Amino acid sequence: MAEEKAKKGFKMPSSFTVLFIIIGLMAILTWFVPAGQYETNEEGNLVAGTYEQVEANQQGIYEVMMAPVYGMLGKDTVLEQENGDVIEVHTDGAIEVSFFILMVGGFLGVVTETGALDIGIASVVKKYHGREKMLIPILMVLFALGGTTYGMGEETMAFYPLLIPVMMSVGFDTITAVAIILVGSQIGCLASTVNPFATGVASDAANIGIAEGIGWRLVFFVVMVALSIFYVYNYASKIEKDPTASLVYSKREEDLAFFKVKETDADLNKKQKRALRLFALTFVIMVISLIPWTNFKVSIFESINNGIQNIPVLGMIFGHSLPLGEWYFPEITMLFLMMAIFVGLISDMGEERFLTVFMNGVADLMSVALICAVARGIQVIMNDGLITATILNFGENSLSGLSSGVFIILTYLFYLPLSFLIPSTSGLAGATIGIMAPLGEFANVPKHLVITAFQAASGILNLLAPTSGIVMGALALGRIDIGTWWKFMGKLAGYIVVLSIAILVIATLF
Helix, strand or coil: CHHHHHHHCCCCCCHHHHHHHHHHHHHHHCCCCCCEECCECCCCCECCCCCEECCCCCCCHHHHHHHHHHHHHCEEEEEECCCCCEEEEEECCCHHHHHHHHHHHHHHHHHHHCCHHHHHHHHHHHHCCCCHHHHHHHHHHHHHHHHHHHCCCHHHHHCHHHHHHHHHHCCCCHHHHHHHHHHHHHHHHHCCCCCHHHHHHHHHHHCCCCCCCHHHHHHHHHHHHHHHHHHHHHHHHHHHHCHHHCCCHHHHHHHHHHCCCCCCCCCCCHHHHHHHHHHHHHHHHHHHHHCCHHHHCCCHHHHHHHHHHCCHHHHHHHCCCCCCCCCCHHHHHHHHHHHHHHHHHHCCCCHHHHHHHHHHHHHHCHHHHHHHHHHHHHHHHHHHCCCHHHHHHHHHHHHCCCCHHHHHHHHHHHHHHHHHHCCCHHHHHHHHHHHHHHHHHHCCCCHHHHHHHHHHHHHHHCCCCCCCHHHHHHHHHHCCCHHHHHHHHHHHHHHHHHHHHHHHHHHHCC
């Protein structure tokens, strides 16, 4: 009887269902929230004080069903008003991120076929036997550094299939593995110090240098990373003492089978060693290629690239390659495709076998790629429904004329729901900082502190929000439902919010 009741109890809907529900709710809001727009400057940033209501563009069932399509492909919308004015709306698609995820899947499928990953994971488990938890602070610091320097986000999708089997092999669970990567990288983004896609875009919109306010962002980084490591380490310690304490313990056997976690005493052969070296090199190149070195006055990679292209024959072979540091999703997608081919060649895979395992790997991550597109559909509905500017105007009107302490607290709280609706840090920065930073000056709050408040709020929501492709993609890879993730993150999120507000208020006093 008890079993029947358990089966009939509430079950958290899938990620796709949650996202479609949110898209539907946003479409409903376009029928009740007034439509509006801001004027923009030459850089495309919104100009404070220029909001005006415009003719509504309500979204219906057709738009709801098309939202994931445009979420993948992107959309440019031109709306003609009754007075003859024309409104242009643009939403970036998730196609670059989604295709990158698919190529990572194919790459992992090829490397896994060589057997190098299974044996390599077993060797890591053996090496850290008895001190497995030491991997947690080491890896979380590395991912946090990626987040704080270059906004490591969607790129982390490549690491989950690798780390989850490792963590499960040493006795932890999928939540531990996902937390190391997701919490580590997004805490780094929350405390972005020189992240060009958050701090850089926001500083540009506020017309200040990226180094302004870096001291308080470093305080955020140290405090939040230390707190997060302690939290994840403590959770892992509980599982180590009592495996049933895992929030996903009921699925452990299923997860062990799915992630093909198995023990082996075999040693790597020569081909597998070469495959593993290429595997490691791929991730090293990816990380190096995404750091904007020119922002740090480092020009060595640009010089190397120019030097290679100036060599007669070699320059023709390399073609019009970009230097490391200027790569983005198209280039790192090419990297994983190319490395998959190299691994197949050095492992003597035939064409038929290579294509089979590559496509099987692509299929394994197909749902993750589609989740990113559906999540982006929320912004499509909001932008096309012309309610994004109205929400921003509400903040502009609510925060003007306040004291510095109250202003910074309300700014942080305002950015929490806004980050839910616009999970892209660069998109949110470009859309809002041009308005919010000048308002801060009227309350004696420096522009850089407004940026820090924006980053802190955006960072915590990008650890929780179902509208974030990073969160939903990570949970899909870890086979964790959003409800279980919220249960794990509840206390940590509370600590982060309280500490963030405390640091921001203290900063207004100096």
